[in-house]
Amino acid sequence: MARDADVAVVGAGIVGLAIAWEAARAGRSVVVIDPEPGSGATFAAAGMLAPVSELHYQEEDLLGLTLASAALYPEFIAPLAAAGVASGFRPTGxxxxxxxxxxxxxxxxxxxxxxxxxxxxxxxxxxxxxxxxxxxxxxxxxxxxxxQDHQVDPRILAAGLQAALAGSATGKGRDGWLLRDRAARLLHADPSDASSAVTGVGLAGGTAVRAGEVVLANGLGAAGIGGLPEGLRLPLRxxxxxxxxxxxxxxxxxxxxxxxxxxxxxxxxxxxxxxxxxxxxxxxxxxxxxxxxxxxxxxxxxxxxxxxxxxxxxxxxxxxxxxxxxGTPDNAPLLGRVAAGGTCVPGLILATGFFRHGVLLAPAAARICRLLMGGRGDPGWDRFRPDRFSPSLIEKSLM
Ligand SMILES: Cc1cc2nc3c(=O)[nH]c(=O)nc-3n(C[C@H](O)[C@H](O)[C@H](O)COP(=O)(O)OP(=O)(O)OC[C@H]3O[C@@H](n4cnc5c(N)ncnc54)[C@H](O)[C@@H]3O)c2cc1C
CATH class of the missing domain: 3.30.9.10 (D-Amino Acid Oxidase, subunit A, domain 2)
Structure with a gap:
């Protein structure tokens, strides 16, 4: 089947934009789908990059990820600065x-x-x-x-990532990377099997995007997408x-x-x-x-x-x-691939549930998704898998 893009990212909040940009920098063609980019939690966020001052009892599992992401920030924004695009990053204490x-x-x-x-x-x-x-x-x-806790202005960073994506878009003009529409459902290789490979996204406007990888990075909207793998529970609130x-x-x-x-x-x-x-x-x-x-x-x-x-x-x-x-029940993101029948659903990655830390965690999410797309997932981050609240999927994958 012909593809419109290597990667379709649903959601142009800070997380989706970061994932899209990292994929584009890795040489993949990318389409981002969002009727109103940057209008969700990203629009409100203070942008504190605060792994230490945000450390809470019972959220200690998150610390490795938040520290890793904070450490990635300078290299994540460096190409923006090199291209003369503002990132809004400030190393204030x-x-x-x-x-x-x-x-x-x-x-x-x-x-x-x-x-x-x-x-x-x-x-x-x-x-x-x-x-x-x-x-x-x-x-x-x-x-x-x-x-070591710093800050970034999420509105400036989101605008910078959009400018960088527009700059890297090829073939379809500067706006070719963005589809201002709402994703309605996942498309599957076998339309009768929601656990078969994901091949694209059907849009509310009636068209579709075909892609080798679909990343659901649309925050609270992820749970409402049709065609999610059977048994997948996304307890977002x-x-x-x-x-x-x-x-x-x-x-x-x-x-x-x-x-x-x-x-x-x-x-x-x-x-x-x-x-x-x-x-x-x-x-x-x-x-x-x-x-x-x-x-x-x-x-x-x-x-x-x-x-x-x-x-x-x-x-x-x-x-x-x-x-x-x-938010999620354990305040940690739903990030990674989804199990189905002892393997993972090909072509689908989830990156949602970032609760209080999405701005901080955007570089780590982008890095983890890039590795997954290259077939090199890091088992160290398995504890954040999006199917961890879906007992039927976990049981099946263990069989
Ligand atoms: C008041 C406040 C302060 C915060 N302060 C901080 C902070 O200091 N530091 C920090 O790290 N985090 C902070 N956060 C948390 C942070 O804002 C979120 O974790 C982060 O914005 C999540 O990013 P996201 O891209 O996943 O989601 P969002 O920013 O919510 O973006 C989701 C996008 O998906 C789009 N969308 C939804 N459904 C669909 C669909 N069906 N099809 C296509 N697109 C769709 C929406 O239009 C939106 O643009 C704060 C949040 C709030 C509310």
Whole structure:
């Protein structure tokens, strides 16, 4: 059967774009399918590349992947810089601060976990931290510094990856890499067998794309694609986040030089300073199902951020956004091939469920998918296989 592309990537969020670009750089022809590129969780994300400060109890399995991806970032963005395309990457450090005594204790516990995993966290005196960041408020109980956690502006990176893909597109013109349509279903070599090889994607507009590999990287939308392999369960759930973008008036600049992550009466809040002088203030985690910006969420963010940095009250509200993170039961991604009848479904890769870490994990996802496409999957990442919540598939593959 004739192919339209070597690889069809469904979803042009940060993960799909990263996978598409890495595949294109490896010499594969690529088509990305998305009615509205960059409009999902990627549009909201703060872009903290924070494997250490994001380390949580019971998510320790993720640490190897988050650290590997953070380490890949410089080489992942280097070709963008070489082509004169902005990536939005900033090697700013991270300060972790607590408000009251209970926050200090909670952060001390977390520091033990970070140290247990060999991660450097440097405790700072309050005078020292205020010398570093004079806008921090007087009510802090503790502070520490994590040098290796950085940031990227996901909107700039997504735009940069789109520009890079347009630059690498051949044959069909600069927009040939992108189909602004919705993927509706997987096409199979045997249309009556959803576990047979995947040969392409049927689109809502009525056309189809034929490809040697189909990568489902459409976040929460992955579970709704027709023709998924029989028995595959994708337990994705939306975890909404409210996030603010604030403009800093000239006399207050720079408000901060490092990302500040705080715990205020047990609630996490962060401020990420961007290169253009703005600050990103986030983020809530809601499972109430509402996709709209929550008034209570905005109130909570502004209230808690002012404890850390009182001058937040003097900033201009540029934007309030809410988007859904694609959550999974173990907070880890669904990444890799799918088992069927003791082997894997040829032509299909899943890359979804990146929850709070999709921006950080994009380079690792791209690398893992490239290796899978080349037939060189790394068993070290098998624990993130997308069929791990599908007992019938796992049982069959063990038989
Ligand atoms: C408030 C907030 C703050 C965050 N902060 C951070 C952070 O600091 N660091 C970090 O690493 N992560 C952060 N995240 C998480 C991160 O945003 C996500 O993990 C990441 O964006 C997931 O990327 P994705 O490409 O998988 O999904 P998305 O960005 O959601 O993209 C999915 C794309 O698929 C498209 N799509 C859906 N269905 C279809 C279909 N049927 N056909 C074609 N296209 C389709 C959509 O249009 C969309 O463009 C944050 C998230 C939120 C909400």
């Amino acid at each position: 991270t300060l972790v601060v607590g408000a009251d005594a209970a926050d200090r204790q909670a952060l001390a516990d977390l520091r033990q976990l970070q140290l247990r995993h060999g991660r450097g966290v440097e405790p700072l005196g309050l005078r020292q931290v205020r010398g570093q960041e004079p806008m921090l408020g007087p009510q802090l109980s503790c502070a520490s510094s994590i040098e 939306p975890v909404h986040g409210d996030i603010l973008r604030l403009r800093v008036p000239a006399p207050l600049r720079p408000l901060l030089t490092a990302t500040v992550r705080g715990l205020v009466r047990g609630l996490p809040v962060y401020l990420v300073p961007r290169e253009d002088g703005t600050v990103v203030l986030g983020a809530t985690q809601r499972e109430d199902g509402s996709a709209e910006v929550s008034a209570g969420g905005v109130y909570q963010l502004l209230r808690d951020a002012q404890v850390l940095v009182p001058a937040v009250a003097e900033l201009e509200l540029g934007e309030a956004t809410a988007r859904a993170r694609p």
